[in-house]
Amino acid sequence: MGAGISSSVAVNCDDGGSGSPGLGDIPEGCISSLLMNFDPPDICKLARVNRAFYRASCADFVWESKLPSSYKLLVDKILAEENLHSLTKKQIYEKLCGPNRFDCGNKEAWLDKCSGQVCLFISSKCLKITGIDDRRYWNYIPTEESRFQSIAYLQQMWWVEVVGEVNFEFPRGSYSLFFRLQLGKISKRLGRRVCNVDQVHGWDIKPVRFQLSTSDGQHAQSECYLNGPGEWAYYHVGDFVIENPNRPIKTNFSLAQIDCTHTKGGLCIDCAVICPSEFRERLKQI
Structure with missing residues (x-):
């Protein structure tokens, strides 16, 4: 618990047989909406299905649904050196799931990677x-x-x-x-x-x-x-x-x-x- 989510995701390029519908034909927006119903570790596993699932798994609204409502306050307090606007929501989740020290290193806060x-x-x-x-x-x-x-x-x-x-x-x-x-x-x-x-x-x-x-x-x-x-x-x-x-x-x-x-x-x-x-x-x- 407390470990970050891997940012490197293996991609399966097999999007289905030639000339026939496959998983790669599902609109990314639909896949992203589906992924919102899964816990973060399962989202990362499903990202390995193919390129469409990988791209859909990176959608900001997927990861924002996993972040606590007060995540911007947490970022300001424990990730003060980071520029919030330059990070994707997935990157923010990854960073908050790591052991983050603040107050001269005498306090440590992190998100549980499964529940947020x-x-x-x-x-x-x-x-x-x-x-x-x-x-x-x-x-x-x-x-x-x-x-x-x-x-x-x-x-x-x-x-x-x-x-x-x-x-x-x-x-x-x-x-x-x-x-x-x-x-x-x-x-x-x-x-x-x-x-x-x-x-x-x-x-x-x-x-x-x-x-x-x-x-x-x-x-x-x-x-x-x-x-x-x-x-x-x-x-x-x-x-x-x-x-x-x-x-x-x-x-x-x-x-x-x-x-x-x-x-x-x-x-x-x-x-x-x-x-x-x-x-x-x-x-x-x-």
Whole structure:
């Protein structure tokens, strides 16, 4: 998921037998109207049928029907260096389906290539983490296990609070927000993954509180104990619904364990994720 659509399409020149009607005789406009009923991967497969199907598959109105209604806002935000008027709708779709970084490379957005829905990742470096500048408590650790190549690691602290804010133009639909977390410090030893859990403590005493709010008045909260040392997990913060897609919505979210009767440690924070709610079971594949 998130990979771009290939721009090179093999063309079958066999348009039917000589002197008899064939697929190549179907008007391109009719083929394009038919292709609008297929998902993008199937459109690319059908483009290989013959030249007429290839040309019909490139029609702007075919790909505009697959783009979210707010795609121009997405292009302005995450493809700011591109000239929208010089790109075909297919090229725009291809580019938006790739992993696109913005905000100094600390956020990543892309369209799901099958559904055209938006997924957004926010790096730990975009989050406000209490005590992050004090290396007695927190450190940023480089790792290949993060799409941003870096995670925030908590050694030990009494007050743990992480706050995030994102202002983004989402297409219409229902979205879920998650934190990607792990207990235990990851490293490599002799080429093998190692997770040190010696500093993991305090998370089984009180649950972590998650909260979410949006600029249009939506709210959600939940509580959960952190468990499963050594494995990355997506902790559900809450859901929100986009009904007016052509304007930005501000989303505030947080996790907190601020009971100062005990210390907490050994927590890795990778990123926050906002994705369509139906993608919840697919997160591990992203």
